Amino acid sequence: MSGGTGPAWRRAAVVLRDAGLTSPDAEARELLAHVLGVDVARLALVDGPDDQQTAALDALVVRRASREPLQHLTGRAAFxxxxxxxxxxxxxxxxxxxxxxxxxxxxxxxxxxxxxxxxxxxxxxxxxxxxxxxxxxxxxxxxxxxxxxxxxxxxxxxxxxxxxxxxxxxxxxxxxxxxxxxxxxxxxxxxxxxxxxxxxxxxxxxxxxxxxxxxxxxxxxxxxxxxxxxxxxxxxxxxxxxxxxxxxxxxxxxxxxxxxxxxxxxxxxxxxxxxxxxxxxxxxxxxxxxxxxx
The missing domain is CATH 3.40.50.150 (Vaccinia Virus protein VP39)
Incomplete structure (x- = not known):
């Protein structure tokens, strides 16, 4: 992923990968998109998170690394x-x-x-x-x-x-x-x-x-x-x-x-x-x- 969201996404993905999750890249995108209030497909088109959004993302990543379900963090599940x-x-x-x-x-x-x-x-x-x-x-x-x-x-x-x-x-x-x-x-x-x-x-x-x-x-x-x-x-x-x-x-x-x-x-x-x-x-x-x- 390029653009303003790239550094935040990569940082989140590293934490999730180190926690042993099987899809760290995809889940990092989901969490970042949730924090920014956009669809995952639009992440490359928007600016990176501000300080408040960065703090929110970091908190969600910590919770996901502890194996709290991704869907609980975003509040939604596709079916x-x-x-x-x-x-x-x-x-x-x-x-x-x-x-x-x-x-x-x-x-x-x-x-x-x-x-x-x-x-x-x-x-x-x-x-x-x-x-x-x-x-x-x-x-x-x-x-x-x-x-x-x-x-x-x-x-x-x-x-x-x-x-x-x-x-x-x-x-x-x-x-x-x-x-x-x-x-x-x-x-x-x-x-x-x-x-x-x-x-x-x-x-x-x-x-x-x-x-x-x-x-x-x-x-x-x-x-x-x-x-x-x-x-x-x-x-x-x-x-x-x-x-x-x-x-x-x-x-x-x-x-x-x-x-x-x-x-x-x-x-x-x-x-x-x-x-x-x-x-x-x-x-x-x-x-x-x-x-x-x-």
């Missing part, structure tokens, strides 16, 4: 075609979840008439917002259990028409039973035993309720399976994110019940298995007659 407000108290949406959201968008578009979409455990509202923006004729519902995260979702979903509720994904939307076309969820899925493997940005700053899910990490995915079977109409579809190491275990949650067909796992852009989809078998309902797939 597909939207920008979300994020900060302490809500899970920061990751790029890999954009693929799951894209699947939900495509599944909703494939429905004749008005598609009904439910986002279980919406967090910041990322997936629900993406579907509402990209499928404007869809009827979108979202639920979040954590009050702090729900407040962030309310901010991000304001004016979108999304029906946002505070509640548990395990028993949400009983009024929609048997009527939903698409259920999508990025639930907690990290085993309690995997503490040391989680990055400091997530472990120390994302809400615990958005990360941990029992000894094997599958408790919430099991709850999504049951709720999806209750909510979906015959032939409706569900998509759920999971950890890379759950490439066999997550699909098995659906396959083992006999309620689902077309159970498939999908890879992210780095070819890591990250999400499972399935279609509700005809007349399959939790605990009811005909629970075996036909």
């Amino acid at each position: 597909r075609h939207v920008e979300l407000a994020v900060g302490p108290g809500v899970f920061v949406p990751r790029p890999e979840t954009e693929l799951l959201a894209g699947w939900a968008v495509a599944a909703a578009r494939a429905v004749e008439g008005t598609p009904v979409v439910v986002d279980l455990g919406t967090g910041s509202g990322a997936i629900a917002r993406a579907v509402a923006e990209e499928v404007p004729h869809a009827e979108v519902h979202a639920v979040e259990l954590d009050e702090g995260a729900h407040a962030w979702a309310a901010r991000n979903l304001a004016g979108t028409g999304v029906d946002l509720r505070l509640g548990d994904l395990a028993d949400a939307f009983v009024d929609l039973d048997d009527t939903v076309d698409v259920v999508v969820s990025n639930p907690p899925y990290i085993p309690l035993t995997a503490w040391e493997s989680v990055t400091p940005e997530a472990r120390d700053h994302d809400p615990a309720a958005a990360l941990w899910s029992g000894d094997d990490g599958l408790d919430a995915i099991r709850a999504v399976e049951v709720s999806a079977a209750r909510l979906l109409r015959d032939g409706g579809v569900v998509g759920v994110e999971h950890a890379e190491v759950q490439a066999e275990a997550a699909p098995a949650v659906f396959a083992a019940t006999g309620r689902w067909r077309e159970v498939r796992d999908h890879a992210d852009l780095t070819d890591r298995p990250r999400w499972t989809t399935a279609r509700l078998a005809r007349w399959a309902r939790p605990g009811g007659p005909g629970t075996m797939a036909r």
Whole structure:
């Protein structure tokens, strides 16, 4: 980068690189652009920071070097075609979840008439917002259990028409039973035993309720399976994110019940298995007659 912002950017990047961050140059640009109030693409066209802005940048760089999430420092996170407000108290949406959201968008578009979409455990509202923006004729519902995260979702979903509720994904939307076309969820899925493997940005700053899910990490995915079977109409579809190491275990949650067909796992852009989809078998309902797939 050249121009008046070059020295400030280079100084910030050195600190972040020495702290061991994997993308110090890009993150230094993001922080500098945030302090200057411009888009990253315009950094080469504007003057460097003044003394007050330099002090603000230095403070943000110190916080990022200590592994506070970049998105907490800027207050925003890009997700597909939207920008979300994020900060302490809500899970920061990751790029890999954009693929799951894209699947939900495509599944909703494939429905004749008005598609009904439910986002279980919406967090910041990322997936629900993406579907509402990209499928404007869809009827979108979202639920979040954590009050702090729900407040962030309310901010991000304001004016979108999304029906946002505070509640548990395990028993949400009983009024929609048997009527939903698409259920999508990025639930907690990290085993309690995997503490040391989680990055400091997530472990120390994302809400615990958005990360941990029992000894094997599958408790919430099991709850999504049951709720999806209750909510979906015959032939409706569900998509759920999971950890890379759950490439066999997550699909098995659906396959083992006999309620689902077309159970498939999908890879992210780095070819890591990250999400499972399935279609509700005809007349399959939790605990009811005909629970075996036909």
